[in-house]
Structure formats: C-alpha cells, structure tokens
Amino acid sequence: MNMDLLxxxxxxxAAVLFIFGLKMLGSPATARKGNLVSAIGMLIAVVITLLxxxxxxxxxxxxxxxxxxxxxxxxxxxxxMTSMPEMVALFNGFGGIASLLVGWAALxxxxxxxFSLVTIVxxxxxxxxxxxxxxxxYGKLSEKIPGRPLVFGGxxxxxxxxxxxxxxxxxxxxxxxxxxxxxxxxxxxxALLGIMLVIPIGGADMPVVISLLNSYSGLAACAAGFAxxxxxxxxxxxxxxxxxxxxxxxxCKAMNRSLSNVLFSGFSAVSxxx
Amino acid sequence: MDIVFLAFILxxxxxxxxxxxxxxxxxxxxPLMSGSNAISGITLxxxxxxxxxxxxxxxxxxxxxxxxxxxINVIGGYMVTDRMLAMFKKxxxxxK
Numbered sequence: 001m002n003m004d005l006l007x008x009x010x011x012x013x014a015a016v017l018f019i020f021g022l023k024m025l026g027s028p029a030t031a032r033k034g035n036l037v038s039a040i041g042m043l044i045a046v047v048i049t050l051l052x053x054x055x056x057x058x059x060x061x062x063x064x065x066x067x068x069x070x071x072x073x074x075x076x077x078x079x080x081m082t083s084m085p086e087m088v089a090l091f092n093g094f095g096g097i098a099s100l101l102v103g104w105a106a107l108x109x110x111x112x113x114x115f116s117l118v119t120i121v122x123x124x125x126x127x128x129x130x131x132x133x134x135x136x137x138y139g140k141l142s143e144k145i146p147g148r149p150l151v152f153g154g155x156x157x158x159x160x161x162x163x164x165x166x167x168x169x170x171x172x173x174x175x176x177x178x179x180x181x182x183x184x185x186x187x188x189x190x191a192l193l194g195i196m197l198v199i200p201i202g203g204a205d206m207p208v209v210i211s212l213l214n215s216y217s218g219l220a221a222c223a224a225g226f227a228x229x230x231x232x233x234x235x236x237x238x239x240x241x242x243x244x245x246x247x248x249x250x251x252c253k254a255m256n257r258s259l260s261n262v263l264f265s266g267f268s269a270v271s272x273x274x
Numbered sequence: 275m276d277i278v279f280l281a282f283i284l285x286x287x288x289x290x291x292x293x294x295x296x297x298x299x300x301x302x303x304x305p306l307m308s309g310s311n312a313i314s315g316i317t318l319x320x321x322x323x324x325x326x327x328x329x330x331x332x333x334x335x336x337x338x339x340x341x342x343x344x345x346i347n348v349i350g351g352y353m354v355t356d357r358m359l360a361m362f363k364k365x366x367x368x369x370k
Contacts (some may be wrong), residue, residue: 068345242291
C-alpha cells in the first residue's frame, strides 16, 4: 500500500516535469533545458515503476531495455541533421506500436471489464494507425517510397469502408473477446488505415502529418493508460495528444494550410497531382 | 480506479496540453514535436508492467516487444531532440 502511494506520488512529480519540460521547449532560451527536464521526468517514472510489486520478473524487461536502448541511441547518434523530421516519424511509429502492444497485452491482465475492453481496442486502433502512418511518413521523407501524393479512384469510398470495417470488427471483438480472430482483423485494418491516411499526402505537407501522428501516439498512450489503469500514461498521453494538435495547427498556419485539409485529405478527393 | 476520477484527470490534462503550446517560433516546431514525441514514449511504463508481471507467456512476449519499441522511442526521441537543440545553440553563437 505504501509502495503504491510512493509510485503515484512519483508519477505526480514526473507529470510536473513533463509539463515544465513542454513549456520550456516552446521558447528558444530554455528549450534544451526543457528537454532535459522532461527526460528526468521520464527517468523517474520508469525507475519507480520498476520498483512496483506487480513486476516480478526483470529478465525480459532487461532484454527489451538493452535492445531498444542500443537501437535508439545508435540511430539517434548516427542520423544526419538533415533527416531529423523523418527520424522523429520513425521514433513516433515505435511509440505507436508500443501502445498497441501494451493494449494487446492488457487483454491477458487481471480484471478486464467492458470499459477496459473499449480502451484496449482504442489503444490498439490508434497505436496501429500511428505505427503504419509514421512508417509511411518516414518512407516518404527519406524517399524510400515516392513522396508525391498517391491518390486512386474510389479512395474515399475505400477509406469509409475501411473505417466501417474497423468499427464492425471492434464491436464484434468487444462482444466476443475470446475470439482472437476479430482482434487480429482490427489490428490489420488499423494498420491499413494508417497507410491510407498518409499516402494521399504530399511530401511538403509531411511535417504537419508527423506532428499530427505525434499527437495520435500521445492519444494511443493515453488509451493504453486507461486500459491498464495507469495515471501517468493518461496524463502524459493527453498532454502530448492535446499539445500535438495545437502544434499541428500552428504548423498548418505557418504553411498556409488548413488542418482539416491535411486531416481529411484521403476523404476529400483533392487530387492536386503535385 | 474510479472511471470518473480518471476522466477528470484526462480532461484537465487535455486543457493543460492546449494551454501549454502557444506562440512557438517556427524554428522550434520540429524540436518541440520531437520532444513531445519522446514524452509519448511514456507507454514504456505500461510496457514494463506487461513484460514483468508474468500474466501469460503471450503477455510477456508482447510486453517485452513493447518495452523494446518504447525504449527506442524514449531514448532516440530525447537524444535526437537534444542534438537538434544543440545545433541551434551553436548556430546562434556563430552568428553573434
């Protein structure tokens, strides 16, 4: 019980550091310090979580840490300065798939009620969209795939059908959580939706899309937080989700584009041909 | 935990997130995006619980993968942001 209190108080401290960190990141004089402040918040949240009694086995955690740490550090150090935006997209994609996996794993945790099921499906859905959407954004910016907008006939109808499909199978899964097939279909369709949302957008608009996907990855973390009943995931996820939307809007304004234009580019048949 | 309580926290955090970001100079757009992207790696905390709680084998596998992916997001995100911001500082110093 005491440990729970300590963990939750540390989460409050971490949340405060995230808030100050974000605030400081918005001004040139304090930006670098702000990033450090937010990193300290992250360190506190991670270390204190490791001390929690629900964690019994550290072997696999260590494996994940070492793998992820090496890959993350090597990539972050070696990447050229000019390819920073696509790196952000790539890292963002990893965050998205992590939220998807956390939501999925929560299915096998204790106490799954109707509410948890809804939030689990949400974290899988948003996480999946974030993952593939970010990968496509990365591919476009790094010119691994064509950067121009890819539009085809019936794209709008296809996307609407896709969304209906996701809703149908999400509901089916919610009603029959023991049928894993429905879950796999939801995962596959979410992944497809992420691709469909980003391919019609041109290379020049990519930074705005990455910012939007960054907001999505925050929402995915937030949904995962509801799925596993973790306050710091909810708070930090919602902070990133909300500030990401605002930042997206600011970036749109700077580029003279409307947010809805970027958001629904796959739905309104804007074949700019560019 | 109480759903109403969690919903309260959610709503307040969203409002705070909206309020935090205003009048960001254009040069800071990418670093800010990158920095907040690193924060969204907070899902790592959730991944730790899944990987270490020994619920089922599948949950452990999913959790371990999630820890690896989220760690890439966190470590990579903070390091890349720092590199970007360090570059800004150098540029400013040079122009002075």
